[in-house]
Amino acid sequence: MKIKVAGVELHCDVAGSGPAVLFVHGFPLSGRLWEPAVRRLSSAYRCIVPDLRGMGRSRGTATATMQDYAEDLAVVLDAVGETGPVVAVGLSMGGYVLFEFFRRHRGRVRALVLADTQAVDDKPETRAKRQEMIAAVRQRGSSVAAEAMIEKLFGPDASAGLRREWLEIMSASPSVGVTAALQAMADRPDSRPTLAEIDVPTLIAVGEHDAITPPGVHREMHEAIRGASLEIVPGAGHMLPVEKPEAFGEILERFLAEHFP
Numbered sequence: 001m002k003i004k005v006a007g008v009e010l011h012c013d014v015a016g017s018g019p020a021v022l023f024v025h026g027f028p029l030s031g032r033l034w035e036p037a038v039r040r041l042s043s044a045y046r047c048i049v050p051d052l053r054g055m056g057r058s059r060g061t062a063t064a065t066m067q068d069y070a071e072d073l074a075v076v077l078d079a080v081g082e083t084g085p086v087v088a089v090g091l092s093m094g095g096y097v098l099f100e101f102f103r104r105h106r107g108r109v110r111a112l113v114l115a116d117t118q119a120v121d122d123k124p125e126t127r128a129k130r131q132e133m134i135a136a137v138r139q140r141g142s143s144v145a146a147e148a149m150i151e152k153l154f155g156p157d158a159s160a161g162l163r164r165e166w167l168e169i170m171s172a173s174p175s176v177g178v179t180a181a182l183q184a185m186a187d188r189p190d191s192r193p194t195l196a197e198i199d200v201p202t203l204i205a206v207g208e209h210d211a212i213t214p215p216g217v218h219r220e221m222h223e224a225i226r227g228a229s230l231e232i233v234p235g236a237g238h239m240l241p242v243e244k245p246e247a248f249g250e251i252l253e254r255f256l257a258e259h260f261p
C-alpha cells in the first residue's frame with residue numbers, strides 16, 4: 001500500500017494477522033530485506049514492512065533526519081491501524097531509527113529487536129567519509145554508494161547471486177534518498193544514553209562476520225540494556241536476515257513466542 005506522509009508517498013507491505021511486528025530496514029536497502037522473516041512469521045503475526053523514505057519504492061526528499069524517519073514510522077502505524085504498541089525490528093540504520101522512535105514514542109514499543117546495528121554515533125572520520133560519498137552520489141548516482149557498500153555487507157558464505165541481487169536493489173534507490181540518509185546518519189545523536197532507558201524485552205542479533213557493526217558493539221549494547229538477550233550468528237555478515245534466513249527466523253520466532261505466547 002501507499003501512505004502519504006507530509007506530501008511524501010511511502011510504500012508499505014502488510015502481511016498476516018496477530019500481534020503487530022514492524023520491520024525497519026537499513027541503508028540503502030528496502031523492505032525486501034525482511035521477505036524470508038515475513039514468510040515465516042505471517043501465519044501468526046501481522047508484519048508491517050515499510051520502505052524508508054527515499055529507499056526501495058518510497059519517494060525521497062532532499063533532506064531527512066532520524067526524527068523524520070521515526071515520525072514516518074508513527075504515521076505508517078496509524079495508517080495501518082496499529083495504535084497500540086508493536087514489536088519493532090530494525091537492522092543497522094533501521095536500528096538508529098528505532099532508537100529515535102523509542103525516545104519519541106515509547107508507548108508504541110512493546111519489544112525491540114536490534115539486528116546488526118549500533119547505539120554509538122559517527123566518529124569524525126566516518127562523518128567526513130559520508131560527506132565524500134554524498135558528493136560522489138550527487139555526481140554519479142546511487143550505484144557509487146551501492147558498490148562501496150557491497151564488499152562490506154556480506155559474510156563469507158553469501159552467494160554471488162545474493163550479492164548481485166542486493167547490488168541491484170541498492171543501485172535502484174533514488175539518489176536523493178541515499179544522500180539524505182547519509183546526512184541523517186552523520187547527524188544522528190549518540191543513542192548510548194538511551195540504552196539504560198530501554199525497559200521492554202529486547203533481542204540483539206548480529207552476524208559473526210558483520211564488518212559494519214561488528215559483534216563487539218552488540219556485546220556493549222547487551223551489557224547496557226537490562227534483561228536483553230544476545231545472539232551471534234555463525235557465518236553471517238551484516239545482512240543477517242537474508243544471509244542466514246533460517247537461523248534469523250528461528251531466533252526471532254523464539255523471541256516472539258517467549259514474549260507473546
Ligand code: MLT
Pocket residue numbers: 025026027028091092093094185212
Ligand atoms: C546500514 O547498513 O544501514 C548502514 O551501513 C549503517 C551505517 O552506515 O552506519
